[in-house]
Amino acid sequence: MAAPYTAKWGIMATGGIAEKFVGDLLLDPAGRDVNDVRHDVVAVASSTNADRASAFIKKLGCKADTKAYGSYEELVKDANVDIIYVASPHSEHYANTLLALEHGKAVCCEKPFTINAAQTKHLAKVAREKNVFLMEAVWIRFFPLVIALKKLLHQDRILGKIHRVHADFAMHFDEDPKHRLFNPDLGGGALLDLGIYPLTWIMVLLFEDPDNQGTVPTFTSQMLKTPLTGVDAHTTAAFAFEKTRAMGVMTTSLEVESHTDRVVLIQGEKGTITVPWAPFRPTSFSIHLKDKSKQSAPLAQEEYHAPDRREFKIPGHGMFWEADACARALRDGKIEAERCTLQDSTITMTIMDKIRAENDFKYSDRLESTRSDA
Numbered sequence: 001m002a003a004p005y006t007a008k009w010g011i012m013a014t015g016g017i018a019e020k021f022v023g024d025l026l027l028d029p030a031g032r033d034v035n036d037v038r039h040d041v042v043a044v045a046s047s048t049n050a051d052r053a054s055a056f057i058k059k060l061g062c063k064a065d066t067k068a069y070g071s072y073e074e075l076v077k078d079a080n081v082d083i084i085y086v087a088s089p090h091s092e093h094y095a096n097t098l099l100a101l102e103h104g105k106a107v108c109c110e111k112p113f114t115i116n117a118a119q120t121k122h123l124a125k126v127a128r129e130k131n132v133f134l135m136e137a138v139w140i141r142f143f144p145l146v147i148a149l150k151k152l153l154h155q156d157r158i159l160g161k162i163h164r165v166h167a168d169f170a171m172h173f174d175e176d177p178k179h180r181l182f183n184p185d186l187g188g189g190a191l192l193d194l195g196i197y198p199l200t201w202i203m204v205l206l207f208e209d210p211d212n213q214g215t216v217p218t219f220t221s222q223m224l225k226t227p228l229t230g231v232d233a234h235t236t237a238a239f240a241f242e243k244t245r246a247m248g249v250m251t252t253s254l255e256v257e258s259h260t261d262r263v264v265l266i267q268g269e270k271g272t273i274t275v276p277w278a279p280f281r282p283t284s285f286s287i288h289l290k291d292k293s294k295q296s297a298p299l300a301q302e303e304y305h306a307p308d309r310r311e312f313k314i315p316g317h318g319m320f321w322e323a324d325a326c327a328r329a330l331r332d333g334k335i336e337a338e339r340c341t342l343q344d345s346t347i348t349m350t351i352m353d354k355i356r357a358e359n360d361f362k363y364s365d366r367l368e369s370t371r372s373d374a
């Protein structure tokens with residue numbers, strides 16, 4: 001068997017999610033039955049100072065020779081780095097990713113990819129021109145659970161035709177105008193931060209349903225903004241697929257919690273599948289199939305078989321699956337990952353642009369601009 005390919009990672013930013021991602025990179029891939037790729041953290045950069053990067057390296061237990069940089073510019077110039085993980089706030093993703101691409105570095109950038117679709121399209125163009133790998137870190141797309149669910153629904157047609165999907169991600173955060181979730185200058189708001197998960201579920205389950213392929217849904221939305229800073233606190237959007245007569249509804253909020261046993265509800269002709277909390281880190285789903293043998297009269301309430309619950313263990317935080325996909329793409333000389341393409345990110349950002357436009361929610365010109373506007 002060929003030796004595993006090792007991806008050499010440079011970590012851009014030292015905040016909360018960077019810690020989780022690096023923690024996962026440092027786990028032995030054999031623990032998740034992966035033997036073809038490995039990960040090495042070779043450099044970490046803080047935009048603030050090199051001591052912060054050194055403290056991060058020590059805290060996470062990276063190798064002693066991991067480089068610590070006090071600027072992102074130094075990181076992108078490190079010849080030993082193959083791929084950069086961008087873990088800064090939303091407001092910085094576009095500029096940080098562009099910086100890395102312009103230095104010929106592959107990039108895996110945290111969600112949401114950018115502030116708007118124009119920025120995403122620009123990054124995709126630069127990546128193609130430079131022939132370097134680029135991916136938005138929509139980690140749930142790589143979960144074995146999501147892959148298994150897609151197979152059950154789209155290939156095995158366990159529910160027959162899919163009629164409706166409702167996906168929700170709501171989390172109550174204490175209002176703090178400086179926190180990245182509430183701060184418009186950091187690209188705050190429910191839609192971009194949390195709403196991307198229910199939108200991804202709708203995309204994965206309905207947009208990617210082979211029966212809907214080649215069709216574009218119509219959609220409309222509602223938003224309520226927080227008086228604190230003006231970012232969206234609640235957002236809801238409804239999607240209609242005329243061809244299959246399927247509806248998708250996504251809901252998100254910073255003000256309530258969706259800690260329930262059905263954050264994703266999929267209703268089909270043969271029954272229902274429910275995914276319990278958490279929509280950003282799912283670990284199980286339940287299949288509730290209709291029991292036709294117990295259906296007594298045409299108008300009687302539908303009877304169901306006992307639910308079939310499927311559990312999926314996550315041997316770590318779960319970000320390694322997207323990292324493995326990045327490593328395989330680098331190994332194979334690909335500039336996109338099949339499960340999370342630049343087209344997927346462009347569709348995501350285009351939908352979020354339209355939702356914001358429908359609800360008169362704009363970030364500052366600085367955040368919304370692309371380099372070509374300058």
Ligand SMILES: NC(=O)C1=CN([C@@H]2O[C@H](COP(=O)(O)OP(=O)(O)OC[C@H]3O[C@@H](n4cnc5c(N)ncnc54)[C@H](OP(=O)(O)O)[C@@H]3O)[C@@H](O)[C@H]2O)C=CC1
Pocket residue numbers: 012013014015016017018045046047048049052087088089090092110111112137139180186193280
């Ligand atoms: N996939 C997932 O499950 C999750 C993804 N995320 C995403 O990760 C990104 C970062 O979130 P999170 O780690 O929680 O955020 P944090 O606030 O914890 O960390 C962000 C880091 O970005 C760096 N940074 C660069 N520029 C700025 C700036 N202008 N203001 C503040 N910090 C800056 C800082 O690191 P330094 O000083 O070292 O440069 C900071 O520590 C977001 O895009 C978020 O959506 C967040 C949580 C979960």
Ligand SMILES: O=C1OC[C@@H](O)[C@H](O)[C@H]1O
Pocket residue numbers: 171193194280
């Ligand atoms: O991506 C995310 O998922 C988990 C949430 O807690 C976090 O705020 C968000 O950024």
